[in-house]
Amino acid sequence: MSDFRATRIAALAAKIAAIESGGRAKAGVLPFGDARLDGCLPGGGLALGRWHEIVGAGLEAETSAAPAAFAALAATPLARTGEAVWVLRRDDLWAPGLAGLGFPPERLIQVCVRDEAEALAVMEDALATVGVSAVFAEVEAVDLTAGRRLQLACEKRGATGFVIKRRPFGGKARTEAAGSVAGTRWRVASAPSEPPAGEFGLGAPRLRVALERCRGGRTGEWILEASAAYSWEAGDVAHPLRLVADLGDRELAPAQPRERRAA
């Protein structure tokens, strides 16, 4: 009986996936390389040919350093296969920092735009371009129409988008749009590093990453480490992020208040 149920559910899931993909071939996934994280994501990895939303917590909503680092680290394997475009409204992204994390800076084209609408238009344009594998954009909010347009642009060539939510300095927090067509939503904050025993200074950079929303998957919260950052092998590892701790209880709904928010 249970066997029958399992096969029926699998068949239904496949059917839904086929409807969702709109008849197009799946663009594939980019696994993080750890079952605890990949298990939460549909298909076993970060979906390619979709766009993902990355938000920062607290002050990071304005400075957006940890979300940018996470986006760059997550997209590093993509950037090795094609060009990457980063759409900025403030040009404070610094390529030497990305190089230290292992991201190939020579594959990155930076575009500085004047306003929000332009940022989304440039992102859409870049996503639909042959030879571009990853597009990052720093915007304040993506409404449903814009999100849908980004999704269609992603599907055109299978490029992956990373929308980094960033408020202008001193700007008021906007109310978030109720729905979103993003594939996933991540909330990223820095986490204290742990240098190896007997060494002083800082350890490899760690990020506290919460998967807040995930289409066809589950949510969770982890601590990830960019183990190879700031070393010579930074550019050579298969995936620069390594999972060091599992924080969230994935079987429950993500209703637990996070202490970062309270702070």
Add this chain to the structure above:
Amino acid sequence: MALVPGLITAEAEPEADAQALTALVDWCVRFSPAVAADRPDGLFLDISGVAHLWGGEGELLADFRARLAANGLPFRLAIADTPGAAWALAHHGRDGTIAPPNGQGELLAHLPPAALRLDPEAAAQIERLGLRRLGQLMEIPRAPLGRRFGAATLDRLDQALGRTAEALAFRRPATPWVDRLAFFEPISAPEDMARVTEDVTAKLCARLEAESQGGRRFEVAFHRVDGKAPAIAVGLSLPGRDARRIARLLQPKLETVDPGFGVESVTIAAYAVEPVGGRQVRIEAGLEAAVEDGLAPLVDRLANRLGPCAVWRAAPFESHVPELSATRTPALGAPPPQAQPWNREAPRPVRLFRRPEPLEQVVALLPDDPPIQFRWRGRLHRVQRAEGPERIGEEWWKGDIADASITHVRDYYRVEDAEGGRFWLFRAGLYGGGDAPKWWLHGLFG
């Protein structure tokens, strides 16, 4: 004034004259791309190889005359083999003279020596010696002539007779990649403007294609009935000749062009033209995408919409000063950087502030110690872990030697606060000097 009461006077306005001449030079591009201003009141038009478009030099001159007259400008015209001869005939000969090829010598012989564009002393000297016509000057042997009136006189004579070349400073760089479309009736509808832009681009690109060349910059000028010629330009990141792509880049800029009472002709010029090989259309899909397919058009679209400075790739530059170590290079077609790549082992922040932000309430236990706490943007951060200092000195060899000092250093620290935020901060200056050193936040790590 007393003698001629009806005389109309006007203030001399040299700047306005110069501006008007520049406008006239721009307008003359409709006849030939090579136009040089001859200040204060003349211009040279190089019509080599364009006269046939009007059906001959006489027709070209007649058209030019009619259009100048329609604009109410007083003028004198002449056509000759050399700029010098043309200048002489226009200023001192009969208006509208067309010198036959290699026949300027006879025509010049009757003109006064002033027709040679001489400096006043030499002209006065010639005048004093009773030489009234250029023909007399030409009969004098070269050596005594040069000795008596100076090498400049000899040069001018040679230039007028075509024995030496004369360099003209053309308003635009001379490019052979020019094309034009003239209309029977002036046009002004937006659709027509778009259409003719496309047509004239296609015309030029066909020529580029035939000679395996590609341009990096295209400039289209719309010559209006009232003599103005507004122009629009686009740049390409890689040399190209795809007419449709270039026309599409020009399209959004068309709305800035005011057609006025109508546009009678359109000219297009390609600059920075270099050889471009042809490319075979790929039959198989799914191969590695070529730059020309997607990236180059994307970069061109963005650079033309947002400005050429808004699209860049960061490249290393050899400098220890952090904000100087990354420079912007063009997104495509830039030569590979000569500098060493960035040192991956040196931790550098993902976000670097353009101006370092001041920190308050910084407490460091010892002069060379990292701070144990600091306040930034109204929030107190307690440092848990720290690394440093990394001492970076100023580039004293670039400034005045008197300003160089060993105290002009920055000591960079990488610190982590209790919540895990990682900061790159530095102390400017050393303890123990005159002013207390200040602390700044320069960047944020992820």
